[in-house]
Amino acid sequence: MTERRSRKAVLLAVSTTCAALISGCGAIPGSAGGSPGPVVVMTWAPDGTKSTNMPGMPAMAQAFAAHINASGGLNGRELKVLTCNDHNDTVEAAKCAQRAQDEGAVAVIGSYSEHANSFTSTLESAGIPYIGGYGITQEEFQSPMSYPVNGGLPALLTGNGKQLAASCSKVSLVRPDTIVGDQFPLFLDAGLKAGGRPAANDLPTADDSTEYTGVAQRAVGSAHSGTCVAAVLGDRTDTFIDSLRRLGDELPDVRFSSVIGSVQQSLIDSTGGRNSPLENSFATGWYPPTSDPKWDAMKEVVKKYAFGDNRIDVADPGVQTTWIAYSVFAAVVRTMGAEEVNPMTLKRALDKATGISTGGLTPDLGWRNENMLPVPGHPRMVNAKVVYQVVKDGRLVAARSGFVDMAATLGRQVSQNG
Numbered sequence: 001m002t003e004r005r006s007r008k009a010v011l012l013a014v015s016t017t018c019a020a021l022i023s024g025c026g027a028i029p030g031s032a033g034g035s036p037g038p039v040v041v042m043t044w045a046p047d048g049t050k051s052t053n054m055p056g057m058p059a060m061a062q063a064f065a066a067h068i069n070a071s072g073g074l075n076g077r078e079l080k081v082l083t084c085n086d087h088n089d090t091v092e093a094a095k096c097a098q099r100a101q102d103e104g105a106v107a108v109i110g111s112y113s114e115h116a117n118s119f120t121s122t123l124e125s126a127g128i129p130y131i132g133g134y135g136i137t138q139e140e141f142q143s144p145m146s147y148p149v150n151g152g153l154p155a156l157l158t159g160n161g162k163q164l165a166a167s168c169s170k171v172s173l174v175r176p177d178t179i180v181g182d183q184f185p186l187f188l189d190a191g192l193k194a195g196g197r198p199a200a201n202d203l204p205t206a207d208d209s210t211e212y213t214g215v216a217q218r219a220v221g222s223a224h225s226g227t228c229v230a231a232v233l234g235d236r237t238d239t240f241i242d243s244l245r246r247l248g249d250e251l252p253d254v255r256f257s258s259v260i261g262s263v264q265q266s267l268i269d270s271t272g273g274r275n276s277p278l279e280n281s282f283a284t285g286w287y288p289p290t291s292d293p294k295w296d297a298m299k300e301v302v303k304k305y306a307f308g309d310n311r312i313d314v315a316d317p318g319v320q321t322t323w324i325a326y327s328v329f330a331a332v333v334r335t336m337g338a339e340e341v342n343p344m345t346l347k348r349a350l351d352k353a354t355g356i357s358t359g360g361l362t363p364d365l366g367w368r369n370e371n372m373l374p375v376p377g378h379p380r381m382v383n384a385k386v387v388y389q390v391v392k393d394g395r396l397v398a399a400r401s402g403f404v405d406m407a408a409t410l411g412r413q414v415s416q417n418g
Contacts, residue, residue: 039333041061049208093115114137153180160257165196170226241256265315280392376411
């Protein structure tokens, strides 16, 4: 009887303490009334602009959240995705970052913006991790709050240069006349040099033009066997292709090349499929071709939760990057168990993460010190591997099996040229 009365006294004391604190026993820290709130994140990308648009990335984020929530959430908590359009504008990009902070986002995930100089300081001051950016700006490989999942444009363009070096004696690079575009020759030339070829003929041009006849003529020049044209203009690459093929008889001596994102299956289909001028073109990407079974899980999620959403093209590397970034985020959060998820605890978990599998879509990922690659100016890079593709019978297919590692080439050549 004495022991029973003692247990009742303890229960009464605990109950009284909980009532006095009002917050409710068993509540997850940071939630009210004992009911765990959602894990809030943000994905941003430009949409409706005259240059590169990435509407599929926020759409993929929303589809991923629907999939996660239908499966019980993250450790029992709803995943809530905020989306933001940076309009390819420095002011709007900064507004997106401020909104992420104001609305309690624990991370910005799977996003695209060319204006990292506008949003990085906000994320850093708020301690908000930036997971799986597209990799188009140098800040994404420098900020301690950045957790890249691919090698970005440095790996992509260096890989493209090495791919071209095997077949091209002369290369012209058509790229945006922007601060971001100014990086392109450095990396492409690093790959060309590693393959024993001279630097490319650099042709900066507007990335919002309606025609490129003049720059196409300069790119072709006095075409001969071994002449290659690499165009990296994002959404405007199709406009450049149209201008290039209008040059007529000069085209048979020119081989086209680009990187995945500027050239993808939808462009090949829209320009004639097997009869497309892109037939036999080279392409360098971060991930396996879309036909690879490793993408089946993503395709199933899109089919189930975003059927009919024409913003999502499963072959778009932006969409693919968002899928991978959210998969990594979910894996890390699940390792946290019942721990509160906020920017600080998430960063701590990310900093300890290693060996995170993406099902073969990338090498296993992690952001411990030992995972960082020795690439000058890019201390946050952990994955510099690319894949070589080629257009055959109107389809983008693997030109060789497996990943090709650009880490050594980037470390050596960028150091010499930088």
